[in-house]
Amino acid sequence: MSLFIEFRRDLLIALVGLVVLIAIGLGIDHAWPRDFLTSIFAAALLAMSLNMLIGYTGLVSFGHAAFFALGGYIFGLLLQSPAFTGALGAGSVPVALVAAVIGTGVYSVVIGAICVRLTEIYFAFLTLAFQMFLYSVILSWVDLTGGDQGLMGGIPRPVFLGIDLADQYHRYVFCAVLFVACVMIMRIMTESPFGYTLRMIRDNATRAAFLGVNVTRVKLICFVVSSSIASVGGVILTLFTSGAYPEWAFWAQSGEAIFMIMLGGLNVFLGPVLGAVVLRILNDVVQMYTSHTEIVIGVVIMFVVLGLRRGILDFVKDWWVEKQQARLAAENRNGQE
Amino acid sequence: MFDFDALAACMSTSACLVNQATSGLIIGMLLFLVASGVTLIFGVLHVINFAHGSFYMVGAYFAYTAYVVTGNYFLAALVGAVGAGICGILFERLIISRVYGQNLLMQLLVCYAFILIVDDLVKIIWGAEYLAMGIPAEFRLPPFRIAGGYVPPFYLFLVAVAVCIGVGSVLLVTKTRFGKIVRAAALNAPMVSALGIRVNIYFALLFGYGCALAGVAGALAAPVRSLTPGMGLGILVESFIVTVIGGMGSIPGAFLAAIILGLTRSIGSVGFPLFVDGAMFMIMALVLIFRPTGLMGQGEPR
Numbered sequence: 279m280s281l282f283i284e285f286r287r288d289l290l291i292a293l294v295g296l297v298v299l300i301a302i303g304l305g306i307d308h309a310w311p312r313d314f315l316t317s318i319f320a321a322a323l324l325a326m327s328l329n330m331l332i333g334y335t336g337l338v339s340f341g342h343a344a345f346f347a348l349g350g351y352i353f354g355l356l357l358q359s360p361a362f363t364g365a366l367g368a369g370s371v372p373v374a375l376v377a378a379v380i381g382t383g384v385y386s387v388v389i390g391a392i393c394v395r396l397t398e399i400y401f402a403f404l405t406l407a408f409q410m411f412l413y414s415v416i417l418s419w420v421d422l423t424g425g426d427q428g429l430m431g432g433i434p435r436p437v438f439l440g441i442d443l444a445d446q447y448h449r450y451v452f453c454a455v456l457f458v459a460c461v462m463i464m465r466i467m468t469e470s471p472f473g474y475t476l477r478m479i480r481d482n483a484t485r486a487a488f489l490g491v492n493v494t495r496v497k498l499i500c501f502v503v504s505s506s507i508a509s510v511g512g513v514i515l516t517l518f519t520s521g522a523y524p525e526w527a528f529w530a531q532s533g534e535a536i537f538m539i540m541l542g543g544l545n546v547f548l549g550p551v552l553g554a555v556v557l558r559i560l561n562d563v564v565q566m567y568t569s570h571t572e573i574v575i576g577v578v579i580m581f582v583v584l585g586l587r588r589g590i591l592d593f594v595k596d597w598w599v600e601k602q603q604a605r606l607a608a609e610n611r612n613g614q615e
Numbered sequence: 616m617f618d619f620d621a622l623a624a625c626m627s628t629s630a631c632l633v634n635q636a637t638s639g640l641i642i643g644m645l646l647f648l649v650a651s652g653v654t655l656i657f658g659v660l661h662v663i664n665f666a667h668g669s670f671y672m673v674g675a676y677f678a679y680t681a682y683v684v685t686g687n688y689f690l691a692a693l694v695g696a697v698g699a700g701i702c703g704i705l706f707e708r709l710i711i712s713r714v715y716g717q718n719l720l721m722q723l724l725v726c727y728a729f730i731l732i733v734d735d736l737v738k739i740i741w742g743a744e745y746l747a748m749g750i751p752a753e754f755r756l757p758p759f760r761i762a763g764g765y766v767p768p769f770y771l772f773l774v775a776v777a778v779c780i781g782v783g784s785v786l787l788v789t790k791t792r793f794g795k796i797v798r799a800a801a802l803n804a805p806m807v808s809a810l811g812i813r814v815n816i817y818f819a820l821l822f823g824y825g826c827a828l829a830g831v832a833g834a835l836a837a838p839v840r841s842l843t844p845g846m847g848l849g850i851l852v853e854s855f856i857v858t859v860i861g862g863m864g865s866i867p868g869a870f871l872a873a874i875i876l877g878l879t880r881s882i883g884s885v886g887f888p889l890f891v892d893g894a895m896f897m898i899m900a901l902v903l904i905f906r907p908t909g910l911m912g913q914g915e916p917r
Contacts, residue, residue: 338719340665392900395907398719399663400863403855404903407896410852414892529848533727540724570739576731583724584713 288465296458303450312450316518318554319457323511325538325550327504333544334468335500336480340402341409343531345382349509350516353378354429368438378513379506386505394497413527428523453514460507537579543591622886633764635881641770643877644777648832650854650869652825658864659801659821665726667829668847669733674699674830675837676741679748688751692834699830704823737844746842773835785866797821860902862909
């Protein structure tokens, strides 16, 4: 219960946010805002969970999309198997969701146990290497995954608790609830003592170890939780596209997620969400004019990284802090006179 | 998934053994050239060049065009190497040098952006289709017969070039004035520049040399592999595995690890074709667990 009292403000904001999202989705009689927001939910969960590693713990992972794809594939494969849906009937969607999260979590324990001991450069490229391993498994195991075609033929979604995920309104609300719930979990984790332990490890791992923190274990827990949340993003995208595709496990997906974080703001909790929205809009706009989207996105990334050197919300935050400080300084001066 | 009968049958005939060993060796040599560039750059500049695969691709495409134009493969290989080297120097001066000493995230992002841009540029200039150079005219000779197996002359040329370059790289870093300055600058750049040496130029040259190695690998790979935009990433990941297994910063280690991986690939393609990638990752995981500094890495902490 104390959790609810401690986070009542955040819970209230989350609830209001959820109501607004649902109102947008159900109130506007057009599929575009729903589709747009659903794809943002998926991308934002990937980016926000990655930011738990990059922004809060200082672990720069270049292979996070592997968990995103794995979640989507587990979910899709389970629901496509007639034996699974036959045995569980109405319960198959929730069970598949839980199985996707737990399965990804178990996989990330193995990967994480190897990777989190390493310092940042090694960590970055080992996570990349394991991601490409998963990608090549998905591509070569054609019988199970459909190879480069992805999971084809649609994904059956039996009705459960009166929720019919084949209906676009039901699906949108379901995805919105999943998204807000995951964001809330991350909020609680990053604002709890555990979250401050993560920040301490990021700032000075040696000192954290001196203070009795089991650095490897804390990093591993963070890695597993963030991977599991990324898998929920994959599940949302699987529901949305009614399929799963190997590109989700490709390195470019991870690079995109890293850029969303960087673009939106590294040190602001909701920064990655803004990054996801901006990048998605940018992508859509560029696509209207040219098929060479990559070159444009590449140039934009260069500009943001070498020019701005921080994300949009970081920029706003710094500006705000500076303004506050200038005001305080002015007040002090006035007081002295 | 495993086909041990095929593996045993191959192991028992010298012809198959020779064929697999040579194809493993050329894969290994290409990996070695790319990985030694990564290792050299990391050893001195302490940045991981995540865009190294792009220079491999650029080298291959340059060599392809030069070969189509001139018809001389040796000239084409030179064009590939020098072209990749020049691109590398430009990349270092204009982009990567701006994020030296910054956090890894920035380095990763600029490399990501660079890969996106180069891949798209290659698509615009050369098209998205697969290109094949074919064995160059100079090497269209009857293959050598060794213990029942056939070894194309180009393979011998490839291995010889790679070994010479490997030895040359070690000598360059350990024996020459250039190598000494670069190693000194890696330890203490302000001190070296206080002695009146323009450190930035040396860093850029070393970066360019590392990229030229990738370019040579691309030029050597062009006759035996098909060219496609995005070909850089596959070799990048494998060369990372090589540097991890061999030990970061060690060129002999990269050589040993590249041969191990090359043989794993070629022999694995007979015995367990679907598990070749898995086997490479297993080797890497084992090395990381039992010998975290790599086979020949210095005992520095990571």
